[in-house]
Amino acid sequence: MTADNRGRRVFVKHKICRFCADPSLRIDYKEPNALAVFTSERGKIIPRRISGNCARHQRQLALAIKRARNIALLPFTTAKVRTKEYREF
Numbered sequence: 001m002t003a004d005n006r007g008r009r010v011f012v013k014h015k016i017c018r019f020c021a022d023p024s025l026r027i028d029y030k031e032p033n034a035l036a037v038f039t040s041e042r043g044k045i046i047p048r049r050i051s052g053n054c055a056r057h058q059r060q061l062a063l064a065i066k067r068a069r070n071i072a073l074l075p076f077t078t079a080k081v082r083t084k085e086y087r088e089f
């Protein structure tokens, strides 16, 4: 933990690539529900340092999400009213 996090319990997602851990999991642009787990509230792709994916799978995932967006299975962005709750991304 860094000095910034001292004294505070920071929620850290387990840093293991779930695609490496479970070979039965597939990255498929035709499965938007599975991909949506790796996008933020605003529709952005969750960065690798947060999701814990390895470089290879993060790349495949990003590509799949972009494909899914292109055929309107996933949103590019969410047109929600901008409130303080949605400022984080």
Ligand SMILES: [Zn+2]
Pocket: 017, 018, 019, 020, 021, 053, 054, 055, 056, 057, 058
């Ligand atoms: Zn992996």
